[in-house]
Amino acid sequence: MSVTDRIAKLRKLMEERKMDAYIIPSADNHQSEYVGEHFKARAFISGFTGSAGTVIITKDDAGLWTDGRYFIQAEKQLEGSGIRLFRMAEPDVPTKEEYLESVLPDHGVLGFDGKVIGASEGQNYEEVLKEKAVSISYDEDLISYIWEDRPALSNAPAFLLDLAYAGESTASKLERLREKMQEADTTVHILSSLDDIAWLLNIRGGDVMYTPLVLSYAVITMEDVHLFINESKLNQEILDSWNGLSVILHPYEEIYTFVKTLDETSHVLLDPSRINYAIYKNLPDATEKVEKPNPTTAFKAIKNETELKNIRASHIKDGVAFTKFMYWLKKNVGKMPITERSASDKLEEFRSQQAGFISPSFSPIVAYKEHAAMMHYSATPESDYELKPEHFLLADTGGNYYEGTTDLTRTVALGPVSDELKTHFTAVARGMMNLARARFLYGCRGVNLDILAREPMWSLNIDYKCGTGHGVGYLLNIHEGPASFRWQLSPSGLPPAVLEEGMVITDEPGIYIEDSHGIRLENELVVRKGEKNEFGQFMGLENVTVVPIDLDAIVPEDLNKDERNYLNSYHKFVYETLSPYMTEEENEWLKVYTREI
Template sequence: MKTIDQRLDALRERMRREHLAAFIFPSTDPHSGEYVPDHWKGREWISGFSGSAGTAVVTQTAAALWTDSRYFIAAEEQLTGTEFRLMKQRMAGTPSIAQWLAEELRESDSTEVGLDGMTNTYQEVCELKQDLRKRGGFTVRTNFDPLETLWKDRPEIPTRPVEMQPIELSGEETRSKLKRIRQALRSLHADGTLLSTLDDIAWTLNLRGCDVHCNPVFVAYLLISSHRTTLYINKVKLSAEILSYLTEQGVDVDDYENVADGLRHYSEYNILIDPTATCYTLARQVACQEVIFETSPVAEMKAVKNEAEIRGFRQAMLKDGIAMVKFLRWLQPAVKAGGQTERTLDEKLTSLRASQPLFRGVSFDTIVGYEAHGAIVHYEATAETDAVVEPRGWVLIDSGAQYEDGTTDITRTIALGPITDEQRRVYTLVLKGFLQLAMCKFPDGTTGTQLDILARQALWREGLNYFHGTGHGVGAYLNVHEGPQQVRMEWRPAAFHAGMTITDEPGVYLPGRFGVRIENTLLTIPGKTTEFGAFLEFDSLTLCPIDTTPIIVSLLSDDELAFFNHYHRRVEEVLSPHLEPEEQVWLKEATKPLTR
């Protein structure tokens, strides 16, 4: 594409003047965000690829983009007509960035690779430096951002106002959270820490914002020492009420741009810096005696929901379930009547959610994938791709909402008419994995990697698989993707404890044909305590019927069938009192027990 070609030409000219052989553009920002304000979407600007995960690398003669399996199909389409070559992460034959650079720069006069130290984490830069040094003595320069001059209409950093999260929803005062954070830091022999991740800051301060699309967070840093807490933020975002509240909670306020100076003048003996969440430039600014590079304790503290947050989740899921039932009841007749597309389905579902109390927006851009589009894991319909939805086959809808009392994330695959035997079989195998994870009981401290096989075993027996994670944490009116707990094939050491949320979302995607995913958000709750210790189990927060039309009941075990029917009975009992009579009739039919 002409625009991308022009940007690459301009970049390469700047690289020549700076004697750089290559430049690396990550998908993140100075706060290690998955979803970032437009100001930091440099990778999208230079490549045209809009996915939330990926890294673009440009040399004087080549360009490549690395992304994961969620975006393989979308990236192929968006990179078409540009110089960028798609690199499929974790697929056989795909080189790492360092391997590719070493090969591409073999004949280069320069051995210097550039990246912006403000948008790459300390750990990423250190690992890249070591890897490139081994592969030919390449060096990494971190103090240059070409976008400052090349991106002429670059959006400003947002200045939208910050809001309070009421104590009846947060469940704990900021003073108390800061006390617990300091106690956790002392157990790690640390005097203080810098919080860069925006959801950690919002949770700690019981504040919310709207600086990031779909995520109620605000751009800031929080520097915590043993005796002082300083919020670095653009002060125009703070009302007199918020400033008074922060003072009351023992939090000072300074300008966002002064965070590096604050680190240089940090007066404690040592500081904890999370190398996976703190950008390289700021990590290097600390001037105290010792830097402890360790995982921040705040993410795990935030992940364990208190009673008020759990109560809020249940309220939000009830509202979401009501909206989903209204939508599902409307869906098939509307499709049969004609005139519906992927985007009109999205608009209808969003409007039903928006009518619920405390609705604040969607928690991510809704995925409505009809038939073959369902095989594109993070598909988003555009004016060019918007497919007409017909009364045949099925549609995959992955959606969620931000309510002030909780965040939702749900996927349903819905048959709209005749479907194939292959679709029915794949759907049932995915459902088996979904049920096995939802049913499991496990010792406190089990990791998500240990649980992942439960969701995949029925698929693996048939030679099927999926390449995204099986589950992620969900924030309490915060980011829809939250950690540290995850369920996935790759090793993740974070342990599960009561109070943690997790999604349960296995799937199968057959490019050009169809995709299936079923997803609920679960809450980890206490189970039995035996001579072998405390056990945990999952309770479904999501309340919404699962389409029974495609299910091959004979493939379900007795336990799976009983669990499925019990879930549907609960959905009907909880949601029905909040529905209109005709909606109650529809729900009763949609949740009637399956029999052999």
């Protein structure tokens, strides 16, 4: 079935149900960023495979809303589909809400599957459309009638994350959570977000590719934990770890009937951005709802010392794997057939040789030449470029280890590169280093520091249409809130998070020139306390990524003294850390690529 055939079938179902518009987001029942195969309804209906985007179908129009990371990819993948691309945050481009307000008739009907739309998003549609008396139909997944060979829900087994990795017991985490529930004067807390549940219960799984999570919901009271999950996922080790915690198991789908049993004595703490609209609407009107961010969101963002020790170890393993790959790539390009896909496979092979490796931490982005201008490019058999000893290869990849999750980007010169490419590469390297060197007073947020990374690009009248960095979970989501580096305020309107000691955040500026090249360099940083004096508590950033920055593409004259010193110091750290794990030949090469300049 072609995309146009699928849309035609959907419109027929909409007509039968008297719906004027239908929304298909990129979400699962848990508002996850990355979703299992069963939930890829937006990709099914549109053919656009990026991780973020929303499709809206009306009787005579169709649109995809996505952000700047995916403009190039979306334009290519939507060609011939009849779906228009709406470039989010660009001038004169209507938001989804503005579009719906303009196309829906008075007393019209907006449809969507309430399980895959967040409660806050659903509430927003209600508010925007109330003047037109638009009603919302949220209790039916129309895509399920069209997608005949839809994959089943994942039933991958869960595993226990031992205290040696988690650093804190479930009992301790529940105690901290219940203290926050009491502070909010609540007796019930609904958790739908998979990373929050996995962190709280010290479990991980395989229900979402690249993200080791377990499909589940949780309702926490002052005495019990009601866990909604396919019980066959749980082994005895997990069950034994919950002894004495009053964890009560329910079938996965029973969450929707369970919340209906809550009454006026239930004061419910919930985050409307992290539970779905169907759960929210199933709560009885008599229940008192206290809408605040999940306390676990802040808890898990601040890594404990056990987690930080493990994270450093995971980055040494990842650094060994990538540096061996970088050596192999430079040595063999042009001498043997290597493509984007085979290079990606080779890098995963190097990672798989590291003890404790579980899986890649996201879909690898290995992009040659102009493909790298697409921030989230994914090579296909049709697009797979063969690498030549020239130009740049961008590799944005990472690994899940028991010791943590890594996210790393290096752009590698495969041979001679132009002066323009070197100038752009050096600007990106300067931006990354300048942010990593930041010293700042406690209370600063990522929005205060983002300019340090962008300034070298802005001085060239160049920008990149994404944030500079995101939080990273501990064997959880590769993108984790609440902290980030970005110069614009969040579209949610929520204030950016204060940078707290123990947060792990990426530092990844870039330059993307369509049809020419893309350059990104990315290290992970840990927020640490520095000196405290009469001016206040100073903070700094500890780098944990251990991989050379390709000196073949650096213009030393473009670096100031501080930048040059930082790069030389960083490369000394890389060599001293990695050399014990490399072969003699690899170390001779590594000496050259970590030399002082």
